[in-house]
Structure formats: structure tokens, C-alpha cells
Amino acid sequence: MDFDFSDDQEQLRDAVRRWVDKGYGFERHRAIVAAGGFERAAYGELAELGLTALTVPEAHGGLGQGAIDAMVVMEELGRGMVLEPLAHAFIASCVLSAHAPAALQAAWLPRIASGEALVVLAQQERKARYHLDKCEAKAAPAQAGYTVTATKSIVPAGDMADAYLVPAQLDGQLALFLVERSAVGATAQGYGTQDGGRAAEVLLQNAPATLVTQDGLAALELAVDTGIAALCAEAVGVMDKSVALTVDYMNQRKQFGVAIASFQALRHRVADMKMQLELARSMSYYASLMLGAPASERRMALSRAKVQLGQSMRYVGQQMVQLHGGIGVTDEYIGSHYFKKLTQMEMTFGDTLHHLGEVSARMQDTAGVFA
Amino acid sequence: MDLAFTPEEQAFREEVRAWVRAHLPAEISHKVHNALRLTRADMQGWAKILGKKGWLTFGWPKEFGGPGWSAVQKHLFEEECALAGAPRIIPFGPVMVAPVIMAFGTKAQQERFLPGIASGEVWWSQGYSEPGSGSDLASVKTRAERVGDKYIVNGQKTWTTLGQYGEWMFNLVRTSNEGKPQTGISFLLLDMKSPGVTVRPIKLLDGECEVNEVFFDNVEVPVENLIGEENKGWTYAKHLLSHERTNIADVNRSKRELERLKRIAKTEGLWDDQRFRDQIALLEVDIVALEMLVLRVLSAEKSGKNSLDIAGLLKIKGSEIQQRYAELMMLAAGPFALPFIEEAMEAGWQGNFPGGVTANAPLASTYFNLRKTTIYGGSNEVQRNIVAQTVLG
16 A cells, blocks of 8 residues: 655656646647647657657557556646547557457557557447447448448547547447548548537448457446546646646735635635545546456446546536636636536546446445455 | 555454454444444443553554554554444543653653553543633633642533543643743643542433533642643643544544445335435445545555645545434434434343334434534534645645
8 A cells, every 4th residue: 555656657747747837838728729629749749758658568669657657647737738638548558458459459559659640439429428338339340350330429639530449339249449530431520629629520431440359348448447547637637736726816816905815715615625636636546546456346446436536526626716706707717727627527438427326336335445 | 556555464454353353242343333322341341352452552652562553554453443343442541642641741650641541441531622612722721720739720621522431531721821822731630530520421412421521629630740841731732633643534434334324225225226325325435535535644654755734634524424424324214213212222122113123223313423523623614724724825
């Protein structure tokens, strides 16, 4: 039982934080939002820092690091509201190295590691809400490999990505496929999202696809759990910054002749924000530490984490806005962007009620970190 | 980072578990698991069993006869005791006053008082709160006047937990009115059998007498019972409070009570009621999150890195969780939590509890009783002030 970071992890954190502070300030963030919410050059900078390679196995040109390293990185990216979806590099490397045939791994993992290929999870369907086993996309065998027909929504940077991980039904069973954006029959229509990022509707019409695994549900669950752990860490970074912004503001802003930080009604709100932040940080650690556990324990742990994070994100975001007063609801102020980021994250990879249902369904007689 | 305890810590846990299983009397754990009334004999009996093993002093360093356990070992010990259904260790002697006597007492005081605390023979009470002092501890008014080789103590303490059983009492008393309120306070050990001491139980909303008023009318206390220096008592009191660390979260007992809540929900046919079950799930998430927070504090203590100054958060969240499980237990029984039949809270009662489930008898009482948790030990509002101070300055 040890929650200290290694020296390497501290150095990794410092390196990412330096890049965020110097290279990804609010002005650049704004510029990227205005330009559509995704910038390939910025993603390239993440790759130069070695972050796209972080969790790719060394045999495929990666750094072979683990969930805690990814967590450290995501916290820092959250602090800077980085829009480029690095979490999907972690998802793709994790799922491909755990489930894909060797040839597919050899074809894609080195390119994911180098940042040359952005592979994103294209999972959301209109009727599925947050249920991973609900999927209408269809796959069929073809002369060479398979074809997939699907409509997937809110696919991160979907019109900029190079390939998609696509769950689809194959012979009545959920399987996972890799489909290139350049494939015949694949079209993507991009749009902005509430957090300033980018997503797309991805339409696949008999698009050529490569099978990742026929055990699609297990792979998809692993993908989403990896995504949840990354999201939890990112959210901790966002909330850490949100609390810091609020504290700064309260010590500067004067009303009735004194700093509003002197008002007890507001101070207690800040204490509650700190509570939510530290509970969230604790559960973010838990999420990443449990990623390697057997699937049933892992699923329960990640749902528990998402319930805590969902509550924390909503509280911290809403209170940040409230404690800022009018400035908190302006587009000009950075805080409102953090609030929108937190809001979007609550509804990504399953919202609080969905995961509460998961926890509820999986509850045992005993409970605890070690039970 | 690693979630698992080390093999040594695991082995330690197994050792404690086996020992507790072998030595905790079944009739006592039955009462604890079902929130039935514990007698003084139950509480002190378990203390003496622990004392004999040398574990009542589980937080003490080796030089004073304690086991010298690490923060993690102490946590594991407390967890195993809680999950097994052991009564909580009455903290006033071994956990609260003993560290003060060790740190600031004379050798003679240590030799006189520590053995009785370590064995569980002597029941100690806490004399901090006074009428009107609330969470403002430094407003102590009970006076101690030095006359020759004695202090003459006059005044009143209140909320003295289980003071009706108390034999000795540690007190904050005012020995000077000069300077700030904190500077004129002294730390006195007082024999509760002394003439002029009156203990009057306070009946609480659950019908129980868990706390007391203690009156001092010209009580004579020999000066050799003063700890450290006169007027420095506030420093010692703060030292004492700094020893209430992660256990203020009480997460181990909450884990046990969550198990009990699930049993109650099943008995009451609510396990498949989605609305109710989701409330249990929310509580479960809260408890796991609190446990992770506690483990982070322990890890920081172990490594000396990333120290976490979050005692206030542990107290707030821990107490809210205690209130919530009690509330859900009561709501689970619903109307069958309403009969107030005091005998049904005694072990072995053979009567017919309305609805037929005697386990429902103490649920409302526990709910009422645990409203105290957000009030005592520095109310949660005071805790929020402290947390806000660390965050906002």
C-alpha cells in the first residue's frame, strides 16, 4: 500500500506540466477551439513528448509504462484543458495489445506510439446510451477480412482520426473491429462539442474492416474502463485547477469592502469543494490501480470511481461558477470553460446514474477497497 | 504506487484476525453486530483482554511498553477489531491522555498512571467541554487555584462520555485570566472519587445516558497531578488532539455497518428495490472513497512524503457516513423501526417485537444517537472553517 509517485513519474509530471504551461495556454486553447477543436500539430507535440508511446509495449516501439504513468499525464493535461484526445491512444494501445492478433498489433501499435496514427474508439450509438452490450452495428465476412455497417456518434476527433475501433455484431455476437477513416464506405462529419473539443458522426457503409477480436464485449469493456481511468485523472487535473482559480478569485474580489474569501458562507463552500476534490483524487488513484484487476473487480471499481468523480465534477464545476458570480458565466473567463469540460466529462463513458446502477447491481455482502 | 498491503502487513493482519477471533467473547461481538446495549463490563472486559495481550496500548511506542506498530499496522489492527465486532476501545485513557503523560508527564506520573491505563483496569474520562464552550475549547472556565501543595478546583464539565464509569479524569482548567484565552489553561489529572466531584448523567434523545455533567465543588487536587507546567495546558491539549488521526474517520466501523445495512435491507425485502438499493450503492461508494482517503494518509505517514493535512475532511466525511448508514437502516425497517421498547435492545430479550424482527429494535435509537457525530470532536462547521483556512488562507 503505497501512493507515492516514483521519481520517474514526478519527472514525467514536470515535463508535461512545463509543456502545458508554456505550450498550451488559454490563448492557444481558444485558437484551437475556434479552429474546430482539434489540432494535429498539438497532438504531434504530445507525441514528441513521448506521451502517445507511453503505454505502448516496448516491443512495438512504445515506452511500456503503466496505468499510473498515464494517470499522471492525464492529470496534467486536465489542468491545461488539452483538447486533443490522448486518452484514446491509451485506450487503443491497451485494447490492441491485449486483444488484437500479432499482425494487427505490429501494423498499428508502432504508428500509435509515434503519433503518426490517431486511433479512436467509435462506440456510441443512438439507442445504446451508456450500455456497452447494446449495439446495432453489423459486421459481415468479406473476401479479405470483414465489412462493417454502422452509425457511430460523438466519436472523438472522428473526422481527423486515422482509424476507429468499432464494436459491431458478428454472427449474433459483439466483436471489435478496426476501420480506417480512409476506407471505402467510411464518412465522418465533424462538429464541435460543449467542452470546445471535436467529435464526429461516423457512418460506415460496408466499410472494409479488420477483426480485432471476436470477444468484443470484453475488449470494449476494457477500452471503456481504460477511458474511465484516464478521464478520472484528467478530471482531477481540471478540478485541481478549478479550485485554484476559485481560491485566487475569492482572495482578490472585494465586496462590501472586504475580500469575499472572508465570508463564512463562501468559505464552507470551498471546504466542500476541497472535499470533493480529494475524494475524487482518491478514487482516481483507485481507478488506475484497479485497471489491472480481473474484469469483474475492475468493472466494479471503475464504476465506483465514476460515481464519485461524477458527483465531484458536478459539485466543483457548479460551485466554481457560483463563487465567481457574474464573471463565472462569461465566455471570456477561463473558469466557464473548465466548468463545461467537467460537465462533458460527467456524460462521457457513462454518467453518474448509469454507474450507480452498475455498482448497485454488482454489490456484494461486504465492501471496501480490499473486498 | 501499489494498492496491496505488503506481505508482512498481510501476515500481520492475519495474526490479528486469528487472535481477535479466538479471544473476542461471542456474546460481546453479538451485541456489537446488532447494536445491542453494551454494559460497562462488556467494554472493560474487552479492554482487559486486549490489555493482557499488550494491545490496548496499540498506539504506544515500545519504550512505554507498547507494540511500536506503524501507522499501517495500527490501521489494520483497528480494522480487524471493528470487522470482528469488537467494542470500540474507550479512547480516553490509552489513546488520549496516555500520549500526553508520555510526552509531558514526569517519570513519577508515568509510573503511576500508565500501567493502569495499559491494563484496562482504570477507567478514564475526558474533561474538556464545558457548558457554553461548545466547539470553542479555549473558553475553559473551570478554575483551579493553587493553595499550598494543592489545587482547589471549582466549575463544571459536560458531555463527559461514559463519565458515570470514570475513575480518573483529565481536565483543562483555568489557572490564569491573563493574556489570550489559550495561555491560562493547565492540564490536571483528577481522581473522580475526590470529595466535591458530582457526576450527573444526561439522558439523550435515544433514552440512553451516554454522557454526563461533572461538577467540581472545592475539589482538592495535589499539585503532583499537574501535567507539565502551569498555564501550558493548551499545548498539551493540542498534542492530544493531534493523536486523533485517521481513526476519526471511523471507516472500519462504517464498513462493518454497511454489511449490517445490507443484511437489514435483505430481511426487510428491500434488496431488490432499486430505489433503496441505489442509496446503499451510493453509501458504498462514499465508504470506499473515504477508505482510499484514509489509505492515502497512512501511505503518506509511512513514507514521510506528500503529507496530507486533511484531518478535517476525514472527520466531516466519516461522520456524515455514520449518520447516513444509521438513517438508511432505520428507513429500511420503516414503520417497524418506530416501536420504542427498551428491553428489546438488551441481548437475550425473548419478547415479541412488533413485526417479529427484534433486530429492528435499536435502529431508530442508533439513528438518533449518531446525530452527535457531526457535532462532537469539533463540529463539522468548525472542521469546514479549518479546511477553508488551509485552502483559502
